[in-house]
Amino acid sequence: MPVLWLFLVVLALTGSGFFIGRQRALASAKGDSRNLHSRLPYYGTHAAISVIVPSLLVMAIWLFVQPLVVSSAAEAVLPQALLTADASAGLLMAEVHRVGAELVDQGVTGPLAALVPAGTTAELIPAIELYVANTHTGHLWMSIAVILVALVMGGLALRPINAEFRARNTVERTIMALLIAAASLAILTTVGIVLSMLFETINFFGLHSWTDFFFGTTWAPNFRGDSDLSILPLLWGTLYISLIALIVAVPTGLFAAVYLSEYAGPKTRAFAKPLLEILAGIPTIVYGLFALLTVGPMLTTLFSAGGLLGVDWMKGATSVLTAGVVMGIMLIPFVSSLSDDIINAVPQSMRDGSLGLGATHSETIRQVVIPAALPGIVGAILLAASRAIGETMIVVMGAGALAKFSLNPLESMTTITTRIVSQLTGDGDFSSPETLVAFALGLSLFVLTLGLNVLALFIVRKYREQYE
Amino acid sequence: MYDAPSLEKNVDQKATKIAAKDVQVYYGDTHAIKDVSVDLLANTVTAFIGPSGCGKSTFLRCLNRMNDTIDICRVQGDIRLDGEDIYDKRVDPVQLRAKVGMVFQKPNPFPKSIYDNVAYGPRIHGLARGKSELDEIVESALRRAALWGEVKDRLDAPGTGLSGGQQQRLCIARAVATAPEVLLMDEPCSALDPIATAQVEELIDELRENFSVVIVTHSMQQAARVSQKTAFFHLGNLVEYGDTTQIFTNPIDPRTESYITGRIG
Incomplete structure (x- = not known):
């Protein structure tokens, strides 16, 4: 489960960001927390937020985009012979997904003709192989990208920390951003609901006369x-x-x-x-x-x-x-x-x-x-x-x-x-x-x-x- | 320091309108009014003065049984209006309040038109037999409250749209229209500016012709200007009651002297 491990790594980096931020501030104030602009935990929180928010954001976007990319690559190598028969591309891809995800979970890499479960359509094996390989590569790059983002953002956040740094105010801004995100989510969902109904309604009026309705x-x-x-x-x-x-x-x-x-x-x-x-x-x-x-x-x-x-x-x-x-x-x-x-x-x-x-x-x-x-x-x-x-x-x-x-x-x-x-x-x-x-x-x-x-x-x- | 009241003070021969004897008021366990006995005269303005929390408003609210609307309030003693015990079981507090009208500290016009505000009391009590009679009552009440000239062209406008001083005079007109015998005023000028205050004070002096007026006030100048009799309350006791001139120039009780010279309160 690379995603879980990656998440734990990000959490660990967040924790260390918190302590390093705290230590840096304390050191800059010569050990006396009264010389600081903000109270001590604020410096740690500032560093921790700078690590966890961008890295989790990158992770979420990656996890959303990667399957789309992997699927379209696999779809490109589907055998044309099968496509013209009664099965549609969607049905074939469903099988690729099912078998591929199973193999990815087992941690299989390399040639897998022997490992494919019985009953799988033989012609689909190249597509499945591509799917599994791409997924593994994707996860590897995702881990690298997320950890890199965490380190870079953490470093950028730690650099300005000194006794005069206004950590309280930056934390305040982050909290405001969080609240705005929550509020916009509710509003965007409402808009989404209305739009989805609107599109289906337009479809309906394409098929049925509006005067009758x-x-x-x-x-x-x-x-x-x-x-x-x-x-x-x-x-x-x-x-x-x-x-x-x-x-x-x-x-x-x-x-x-x-x-x-x-x-x-x-x-x-x-x-x-x-x-x-x-x-x-x-x-x-x-x-x-x-x-x-x-x-x-x-x-x-x-x-x-x-x-x-x-x-x-x-x-x-x-x-x-x-x-x-x-x-x-x-x-x-x-x-x-x-x-x-x-x-x-x-x-x-x-x-x-x-x-x-x-x-x-x-x-x-x-x-x-x-x-x-x-x-x-x-x-x-x-x-x-x-x-x-x-x-x-x-x-x-x-x-x-x-x-x-x-x-x-x-x-x-x-x-x-x-x-x-x-x-x-x-x-x-x-x-x-x-x-x-x-x-x-x-x-x-x-x-x-x-x-x-x-x-x-x-x-x-x-x-x-x-x-x- | 004190303006001499403009009218002559021959109040001695006037009849007693309200006689209170040994009145006690309790709010739950608090003893708010202690042994108050006072005779309020007809066609006289009586001022209640005293520091905040001394019980003058509480005592005022006993006179038309407005304290009945407060659950934890108990009133003991004897209060007579024209010789009739107002706390007698046979007395209907609703009828009593029609006879003893009240004007409150904050102007509280109803969210209705100016006309309907004034006509409210007469309509409830059936004082007018027809539309034209009601019109007359409304006009005369507004004239008495010195408001007719300002509102006669917009009687249908909402009462809440008037200025603070006009609202308070509207509330006085509303009370006057019900044809009460006694008018109780609980700090009627505390929310008003000096000009509106002067108008209301002038009005109070004119109302004396037809009513007994009892006014609670924090302003000693106001008490001296408008009243003929003054009662000084302190910590729930009636300390001193007498002619206004006497109270302000030659008080008997040392506490009264301290209060009017500004040493306590």
Whole structure:
């Protein structure tokens, strides 16, 4: 395992860099650390960082690039006879990779015709030989390069160390660079996700007309190649279920927040608030089970034929209402916790002013506290709405799978998220519009929730400026 | 050193509005107010002075039961408004606060329009029978608070957009519009500049015609300028209570003298 050994060598060099840096600084200060610009460990840390960061960077880049170079070299010597037959270059290279990596792990060098495991295609042996040889050479050069970089950078870092050297400031800069790297990684990942969806979406619109996707009225994927793939019935289901969820969650969550922040004593609050927030920690699949096993059958006993109400409105246990109610329960802690924080942020002087004029507690809340907190509460509701739109598990288990336009909340419908799951988890070809439509759906969903989140953040931020 | 109050001080024949007797206030285990007895007169400005933490604001908040909103606060003793015990079980603190209005240290207009701020109290208590009557109440309250001229063209603008001094006068107008009998003011000028302070002080003097005004202040000059009666609090005790001129020119208690001459506080 040359990589592991190389890593240990770099660590050892880092450690010695730390001690040499420390010693150099101490020697330059004539043994008294009070004469130094920075505290002693900073000099060591400066040297250690200068060794480990560039050398690991070189190692990471090398490990990423080397297989690409080695593979393309091996691919060049693939026998043309095999290529023209039924096996593609990709399949042949997979075998080269598999056998080659095995041999590299065993540390084999030189001619290896005898060592190749049984069952390997004989014609591939030259390619495998080249692969193994190149990999070994690559690792050797990588070790040399990494150790060289470590030594050179360490030397460069050690040279300026003396009593006046500002090691504290250089360490500070390194830490800032680390934090920036972490922040950019998160942002770049988001950009990457959006771009990958964007490219697949463009592929999809190359295969399927965009007018049907955005303005058609039927969702009927099939594998004959004449599918109707329209987002509108799915969007309708999504928005309908989200609306029911919000009708359940907003009043309940808001009233809970008002009770917790305005009426409850410190003891009740300390007990009830965490209890309410436990609801937020329940995995959505568990809510889905609750929808499937409890709420659905309960609604069936009320509304289906032969049910308690004697009406025949509901055909099966899955319905918009089932999913909406359960999703609403899921959103209650979300709304209440955010609203609670916002209501608490309303200054006490507002309440005093209202109470001092002879208003009752609830008049104060209705006419002063809630209006003052309203923009923040609206923001909380919009955030809850974007969670509802993006929710998957509850609708998979509670809402059914029929894409249609209907106003009856007791019928089953389906949402964008559940269709993404079903289009991608089938055995469809990855280049067919029936599969690629998932990316277009995902991007539409992303744009929808992003818009809601931006709106919510905008409203919340505008509200925050009021009391500052 | 002290400006002589501009109005004549014949307060002796005035009726007692609020009578407090042996009032004790506890915050948890802290004894914040000890044995305070005081008679506050009608149509008089009474100033509470004293060093920080002496209990003057706490005592002020007892007079309209604002201390009820603080969980750990307990009030004992006897406080009567027009002879009626305000801590009696039958008294509704909400009704009481309509009669004993309050203006706070920091201007706290509601995030509503200027009109709605002033109309807040009358609407809650149903003081106006129609829109035109409400308009009249709002206008007269704003006139009383010397704010009408500045805001009459923008009654729909938010109250939070006014300047600090205007906001405080808006809060006074808001309190006046509820038609209280007593007006409690907790350091109403501490967040204001000297010009706004002068306007508010002038206003307080005019309010005396219709209300009893009780004002807590850290400024002894202000107490001397606006009040006819002054009470000096120290460490939760009411040390001395008397005519403002007497307190500032001829104090009886040595602690009062030390405070007004700046030796303690």
